[in-house]
Amino acid sequence: xxxxxxxxxxxxxxxxxxxxxxxxxxxxxxxxxxxxxxxxxxxxxxxxxxxxxxxxxxxxxxxxxxxxxxxxxxxxxxxxxxxxxxxxxxxxxxxxxxxxxxxxxxxxxxxxxxxxxxxxxxxxxxxxxxxxxxxxxxxxxxxxxxxxxxxxxxxxxxxxxxxxxxxxxxxxxxxxxxxxxxxxxxxxxxxxxxxxxxxxxxxxxxxxxxxxxxxxxxxxxxxxxxxxxxxxxxxxxxxxxxxxxxxxxxxxxxxxxxxxxxxxxxxxxxxxxxxxxxxxxxxx
Numbered sequence: 033x034x035x036x037x038x039x040x041x042x043x044x045x046x047x048x049x050x051x052x053x054x055x056x057x058x059x060x061x062x063x064x065x066x067x068x069x070x071x072x073x074x075x076x077x078x079x080x081x082x083x084x085x086x087x088x089x090x091x092x093x094x095x096x097x098x099x100x101x102x103x104x105x106x107x108x109x110x111x112x113x114x115x116x117x118x119x120x121x122x123x124x125x126x127x128x129x130x131x132x133x134x135x136x137x138x139x140x141x142x143x144x145x146x147x148x149x150x151x152x153x154x155x156x157x158x159x160x161x162x163x164x165x166x167x168x169x170x171x172x173x174x175x176x177x178x179x180x181x182x183x184x185x186x187x188x189x190x191x192x193x194x195x196x197x198x199x200x201x202x203x204x205x206x207x208x209x210x211x212x213x214x215x216x217x218x219x220x221x222x223x224x225x226x227x228x229x230x231x232x233x234x235x236x237x238x239x240x241x242x243x244x245x246x247x248x249x250x251x252x253x254x255x256x257x258x259x260x261x262x263x264x265x266x267x268x269x270x271x272x273x274x275x276x277x278x279x280x281x282x283x284x285x286x287x288x289x290x291x292x293x294x295x296x297x298x299x300x301x302x303x304x305x306x307x308x309x310x311x312x313x314x315x316x
Contacts, residue, residue, distance in 0.1 A: 035067035039080045040111075043087070046274075050243070053274040057088030078102035079112035086119050088277045090304055095119060110140040114149050121153050124282040124311035129153050144174045151183055155285045160190045176207045182249055185217075186285065189224050189256065197221050208244035216240065223257065230257045241266070247273065248284050255286030264295045276303060288312050 042060035045051035064081035067074055082098035085091045099116050102109070113136035121129030130153045136146040147170035154163035167184035170177055181204035188197035198221040205213030216236050223233025233253060241250045247270035251263040267281065281287065281303065290296035291312055300306045 035063050035070065036074065036076045036080060039063035039067060039077065039084070043080060043084050053088065053277050057084055057277055060084040060088070073105055075102045075106035075109055075112070078105070079109060079115055083115040083119070086122065087279055090277075090279050092123065108139060110136045110143055110146060113139065114143070114146045117153070118149055121149075121156065121283050122279045122281075123305075123308045126153055126157050126283075126311075130157070141169075142173055144170050144177050144180070147173075148177065148180050148183070151180065151187075152283065155183060155187055156283050156287075158190075160187045163187045164191070178204060178207055178244065181207060182245070185220075186249075186252055186256070189221060192225075194221055194225050197224075205240075205244070210240070210244060220253070224253070227257070230259070233257055234259065234262065237262075242269075242273070246270075248280055251287075252285040255284070255289055258289075260290060260293060261295075263290065264293065264299070267299055268295070271299060271302065279303070279305070281305060282308055282312060 039060045042056050042063060046053040046056040061081065061084050064077050064084060067077035068081065071077065078098050079102045082095045082102060085098060086095035096119075099112075099119065102112055103116070106112070113132055117129040117131075117133035117136065119129070120126075120132060130150065133146060133150045133153060136143060137150055140146060147166055151163045151166040151170065154166060164184060164187045167180045167187065170180040171184070174180075181200060185197050185200040185204055188200055198217050201217035201220055202214055205216055210216060216239065219232045220236040223230050223236065237245060237250045237253055241247060245253075247266045251266040251270075254263040254266065263284075263286075267284070270278070281300065282305065291309060297306065297309075300309060
């Protein structure tokens with residue numbers, strides 16, 4: 033169990049802190065491998081290793097086999113169901129991913145990570161109102177869950193609920209201890225609301241990246257106002273910053289607008305993910 037705990041911790045650290053992605057992936061894999069040396073049928077170790085395998089190394093087939101083994105041993109492990117749903121979503125198999133994440137939220141309605149994953153997939157599907165409702169459930173459990181705050185702000189903006197979106201953005205920035213949170217939230221939403229003032233959003237994004245606005249979140253806000261090249265700048269920088277290890281390119285909200293963009297296709301080829309573009313085109 034201690035090795036499993038280390039594997040899960042090292043897997044999570046780069047997502048929630050400034051811990052290096054490459055080191056987190058390597059340490060997570062080593063710890064999970066050690067857990068499986070001691071207990072080859074440990075389902076939590078298998079789920080964790082499967083997650084590290086696709087998130088950090090994009091070894092999709094290997095991850096699929098590990099997930100299958102884990103589910104055969106323990107089909108009810110809530111974090112594992114969430115991770116498998118994300119695994120499918122990261123291949124743009126969004127409806128499939130949503131069904132698995134919803135199994136996790138049904139099994140554990142208090143899991144903020146499962147709820148956040150459900151909301152994120154709904155966002156990728158363009159189901160803004162449903163996503164807001166899920167984020168509300170998540171934030172009722174943990175009012176300072178930052179990814180739910182940021183995603184809810186974006187979903188409310190997509191719904192043109194301007195006042196609510198600005199209030200949510202302010203909560204997000206306050207929680208992240210951003211200086212000038214109120215002014216920055218106002219700038220972000222004003223730039224989204226008024227096309228002639230889009231530069232206000234762009235300046236806010238520039239000021240907020242890479243912390244607390246991770247590069248993929250910045251790309252989502254830029255795609256909202258049609259700034260495709262700016263979004264690609266963020267994606268390219270994200271790949272550069274993490275050494276090309278990460279996989280959530282296809283769950284960036286609005287990423288379907290980039291299909292056919294040469295820079296986007298080149299980024300997917302660099303990541304070995306070009307084969308999944310067809311899933312976006314089919315609206316899966």
